[in-house]
Amino acid sequence: MATALKQANFQLPGELLDELRATVGKREQSKFVSDALMRELQRLRQLKAVDASFGSWQNGKHPELTAGVDSFVRNIRKSSRGKRADESASR
Numbered sequence: 001m002a003t004a005l006k007q008a009n010f011q012l013p014g015e016l017l018d019e020l021r022a023t024v025g026k027r028e029q030s031k032f033v034s035d036a037l038m039r040e041l042q043r044l045r046q047l048k049a050v051d052a053s054f055g056s057w058q059n060g061k062h063p064e065l066t067a068g069v070d071s072f073v074r075n076i077r078k079s080s081r082g083k084r085a086d087e088s089a090s091r
Helices: 014-023 026-053 069-089
Strands: none
Touching (some): 014 026
16 A cells, blocks of 8 residues: 655755755655655664663673673574474484
8 A cells, every 4th residue: 555645845955955866866856855764764763762771771680691692692502503403303
């Protein structure tokens, strides 16, 4: 289902508009600006989420990571490899 399009009227610096027109085909400019705006809004939402979650991590609640994340992931992978090998042998 297509999204309903609405028209917006806003101003851009002349140099920016000139570069847009020189770089992007006339029929693709709205999509280009829409995609760029969508990416920037997503980036701002992510920054806001990071700021909102600041301080929620507490090292004391995660003793399994005291040796470092790399060590933790390595141990998880070792344990799952062993399980897969055992499952293959029982087939």
